[in-house]
Amino acid sequence: MSSILVRKNQQLWLEQVSLQQLADRFKTPFYVYSMDAIKNNFQAYKNALAGHKHLICYAVKANSNIAVLQALVKLGSGFDIVSLGELERVLLAGGDPKKIVFSGVGKNRQEMRRALEVGIHCFNVESEAELSLLNKISAEMEVAAPISIRVNPDIDVKTHPYVATGLKESKFGIDASRAEQIYLQAAKMKNIRIVGIDCHIGSQLTETTPFEDALNCLLGLIQDLNKNGIMLDHIDVGGGLGVRYQDENPPSIDEYTQKLIKLAKGRKETLIFEPGRSIVADTGFLVTSVQFLKRNGSKRFAICDAAMNDMLRPSLYGSFLDIQPVYMRTSEPAYFYDIVGPICETGDFLGYERELSIVPGDLLCLCDAGAYGFSMSSNYNSRPRAPELMISGQEVHIVRERETIDDLVHGEHLILKTGK
């Protein structure tokens, strides 16, 4: 069970707040995050990196709620963004544009313009086509775009294939073998300013070796660039550190960062990290109610009011999330249930074969839901999205309201004349 959940008199508490009381007040389903836990994870990065010039650029896609971003701004975080929407969220939260790196294979003109206008730290360029468009737009705006090349080091990582990004066959980055040549091209472009080098090899990685291999690849390239008179201000090692969802044994933030710092020892470039999951995953929970219990053949189902539109990870990647009963019953018999939602797809599940002692109306808590939970949620089956709450000590803040039916159809138009 997550370390920030505690059981008192059979009830689950998130720090000093009872999940049952939150459900009574806000109805289910809802997401709830712990501000302290977010701070602690960020601080772990800060402490571990204290010995080296660094910038931690939280990957906004993991959890983009503006209250989460604001908490990180207060701690001095920078941000890794991948869209105009994420850029505007960071600015709304008070983020410093000078601490923003912009990743992604398909940045469009509008996104480039806005990022140049506010003066971000760096574009992580992923193709020659992107580089020349960026040069053109910067020329129109009479500025120089700060760039690093996202290098694809062709490293096989043990993770779900959908989130492995450092293989030659993936759409990300530029082949390590061609990177030097592209740097040389970039150096000749009038409106491009080379500031760094970048990679990101995948997500939910539970070993340090692939990270070290990737950094070694970058360091080799830097040597070649230096020989050509190209000097860099920073080395961006991306994100990707995994967390423990079930029985994984990922390195700690300290162990992971120390390994990389060791490789970069004595270098003057700033080290940039882009962690997402390892900052927020274990700080968030999705609380849902059991609506019905049902048997089909030999199978038992607990049909809940949260579904794959609220939490897509189990359906999309077959991911495991720990599911805890909010109230621990001792008198009812326990059975193995598939925990499912009301969505009309067999793939709509939150967990398979979980042994639980539950009755209809009971609350279940999905753990480690703070990363890629709400941020991947949708309105599928026309389901309004769940609210997000933030706990800070004894205080409870609504950081996103539950959507209404009006929100659902906002912006849609009937086009046929109504009435007879």
Ligand code: LLP
């Ligand atoms: N930097 C870049 C360029 C990225 O693409 C990502 C994540 C990160 C940093 C942050 O990686 P993290 O530290 O969170 O592993 N939806 C999937 C994960 C997709 C990750 C996409 N890129 C999931 O739920 O597992």
